[in-house]
Amino acid sequence: MDVLRLSHVCVRVTDIEKASYFYEDLLGFKESDKKGDYLYLRGNEELQHHSLILKKAGSPGLAYIAYRVKDLDKAKEELESLGIHALKFKEEGVEDAVIFNDPEGIPTLYYTNMEYVDDIRMKFYMHKGVSPVRLAHVNLMVKNLENEIEFYKRLGFYETEQFLDKDGKLSVIWMTRIGQSHDIAIARSSSKVPGFHHETYYVHDVRDIIRAADILASAELWDSIERGPGRHGVTQGLYIYLRDLDKNRIEFFTADYIVLDQDKWNVKTWTYDQLRFRSDFWGRPIPESWLKEWVPVEDVATGKLRGWS
Ligand code: DHY
Incomplete structure (x- = not known):
């Protein structure tokens, strides 16, 4: 199965405003978007829309871990052949994804294409916090x-x-x-x-x-x-x-x-x-x-x- 790389994580937080203070104001993550119960963040060298999604929920935890795959249809077929049923899924910046529980119950998302955003790699004045x-x-x-x-x-x-x-x-x-x-x-x-x-x-x-x-x-x-x-x-x-x-x-x-x-x-x-x-x-x-x-x-x-x- 052609998994290209680890791409992002979606983590549950109980208060988006407080999480934004911690992750953006203090640690220096860059915000790509904030919509309803979701905050989309990335590091300074990540051109992709997000690598950390904070999702409002009743308690902390992991919503899912996401990987980029070469061919989503092929990956979905191979998952089926392993007896893993993947559900269609969408994210901000990702039109097509599938989500499933891996063999040990880790929530996992696969996608191929994510929107790319502005390049701040050498905009050093924008690198903040950590x-x-x-x-x-x-x-x-x-x-x-x-x-x-x-x-x-x-x-x-x-x-x-x-x-x-x-x-x-x-x-x-x-x-x-x-x-x-x-x-x-x-x-x-x-x-x-x-x-x-x-x-x-x-x-x-x-x-x-x-x-x-x-x-x-x-x-x-x-x-x-x-x-x-x-x-x-x-x-x-x-x-x-x-x-x-x-x-x-x-x-x-x-x-x-x-x-x-x-x-x-x-x-x-x-x-x-x-x-x-x-x-x-x-x-x-x-x-x-x-x-x-x-x-x-x-x-x-x-x-x-x-x-x-
Ligand atoms: C260890 C933990 C990590 C890591 C590398 C090594 C080992 C340890 O602390 O026991 O999280 O990234």
């Missing part, structure tokens, strides 16, 4: 990790790194489609219900990561600074994790590697005794909230959050 560059990756929690990996491999993703649990069983996988350190990370969850841990935006400079903390602290949003700044062992990226005003998590990230030769790449394995350094190369402790909290995902068939009472 200067988000582009959506880099998403991080998911699923019950049957092997099943999910098989699906993503079918789409053209390959493994870059993996983490094994105490018993030597696969626990987290990092995969890429376009040759970054990862476009997607998937962790095995003990819960039957799938979850969304975070989305991550690439920034050009470690200074932007520090700025995220300075901006939030000076806006008195200390609780929004959850983890970091630090350097990951896995992927070697420099990072900071933030929680928005609804507790959705967002990471800013830079300085990871790219895979130059896919055919020569050996999956890098991290064992359980390396946990401390896998997560934070400097060995800093990871907050409980980061380890234990994530948000639920919508079931595309019902529009309701899975397993949420």
